[in-house]
Amino acid sequence: MATHELPRGIRKRGAKYFVDVTHQGKRKTATVATLHEAMAKKSELTEALTTGKEIKATRANAAGWTLQQALDKVLSLPKPEGWRGCSYEKQATLNVQDAIKFMGPDVKLEAINRDLIDAWLHDCEARSNSDSTINRKVSALSKVLKLAIEYGGLDALPKMPMQRKERVSRIRFITKDEETALYQFFIQIGRDDMAAFVMVLIETGMRRGELMNLRPVDVDLKSGVIMVYGTEGKGTKNGKIRSVAMTKACRGALQDRMTGATCFDLSVSDVRHLWDRARMHLGLADDNDFVLHVCRHTCASRLVKAGVSLPTVQQWLGHSSITTTMRYAHLYPQDIMNAAKALEGEG
Structure with missing residues (x-):
């Protein structure tokens, strides 16, 4: 996983991740094994504190698809549903693979939330990805997640970042x-x-x-x-x-x-x-x-x-x-x- 700044409320504790959430003087903590589990746990604890209700049950698709499985599904289908045989198939695949590399090869779709996506994009910025490149990556990830919903691999789409305003670059031409x-x-x-x-x-x-x-x-x-x-x-x-x-x-x-x-x-x-x-x-x-x-x-x-x-x-x-x-x-x-x-x- 790429080196990055951890989101607020999550920090490393040895080989694991410590989640610490506070709301109106009340505090909940947890220790989990991976970053994407920490992101999911943070959201769960935050909801529990803000609503006053303990969340005991996991989502119905807790044993659902991984992000890699969702990507494989998109690549197995032709347009307009999938990317198989499209001219942009290779680049779109690389964009999703970038997310898989950051989030982990076994990340489950239900663990992908806005915090995890923001952490990935922060890492993209640290690697000098332009706003246009980041927009393409978010679009590719969104496509994969939406298709997973259609085929029962995910219940609902997480909140996705808005498209970034892309720089209008000078058009270079050959003299x-x-x-x-x-x-x-x-x-x-x-x-x-x-x-x-x-x-x-x-x-x-x-x-x-x-x-x-x-x-x-x-x-x-x-x-x-x-x-x-x-x-x-x-x-x-x-x-x-x-x-x-x-x-x-x-x-x-x-x-x-x-x-x-x-x-x-x-x-x-x-x-x-x-x-x-x-x-x-x-x-x-x-x-x-x-x-x-x-x-x-x-x-x-x-x-x-x-x-x-x-x-x-x-x-x-x-x-x-x-x-x-x-x-x-x-x-x-x-x-x-x-x-x-x-x-x-x-x-």
């Missing part, structure tokens, strides 16, 4: 000079495939996983259209299939890569390693925003700056909501520019 330098570096080290890979990412705005799984059969060089099916044909991030038009540069990058099972024979580790080498070469190793996903931001930024409507950009990138696309609206506020021109005309 033309940086783009040229990237291509030159990859070609210089004999990795024309990575140069072509980055070019297609920038020209299409595709996600890394979408391009890594792009097959020659999905590319129509004659009509200039790419059908984006996502990860292993399971759909894109939002579960839909979309088409993307090819620029001349994109078509040139793909036309010599139409013979294998996929257009690019690159692994995730290959791409990450080569991108990190390029960052170092360009002197951008300390630029935390210069990650591979910046290629997608670059495509979106260029479309918006060229005056392409936001609904069209949404369709091009495959955003499920226009709200996501609106992040790029400030790059070319067309309505505001037209308003300024109207004022000039009135002068």
Whole structure:
């Protein structure tokens, strides 16, 4: 279990946990073996003191599921109930596994309460998790607990933390000079495939996983259209299939890569390693925003700056909501520019 600051009223006593609750001059204590038992006991003692009623019976599902069992259930089911085969399956799983690592592998669902969740999130903060990362972790845990209720593994959902306000970060995009330098570096080290890979990412705005799984059969060089099916044909991030038009540069990058099972024979580790080498070469190793996903931001930024409507950009990138696309609206506020021109005309 990760090192963390224990919640008020709980402290270590040797290998066990001592629970000490006081309310209006009345005090109750208990000693238990694990932290999650201590959290549950604290809630039980607090309720007993505030209501004046002793809680002798445990919840009906005291022998219910563990958090690991609940996660296994979610992974066994397809959308919309579960995560099996979803593009976010791996990341959502890691988020819940983070909770399991902190709370303990045998933690029962009925022992998970707000105090324990808050202690986990405090530990996440200590590990420098951002508010957006913490929101994703809470959302994943909530999904698992809600499904457990549906299948009888838990009686009721514990009180969950509110979503945190996420920082609006600057949208980083690749300049033309940086783009040229990237291509030159990859070609210089004999990795024309990575140069072509980055070019297609920038020209299409595709996600890394979408391009890594792009097959020659999905590319129509004659009509200039790419059908984006996502990860292993399971759909894109939002579960839909979309088409993307090819620029001349994109078509040139793909036309010599139409013979294998996929257009690019690159692994995730290959791409990450080569991108990190390029960052170092360009002197951008300390630029935390210069990650591979910046290629997608670059495509979106260029479309918006060229005056392409936001609904069209949404369709091009495959955003499920226009709200996501609106992040790029400030790059070319067309309505505001037209308003300024109207004022000039009135002068």
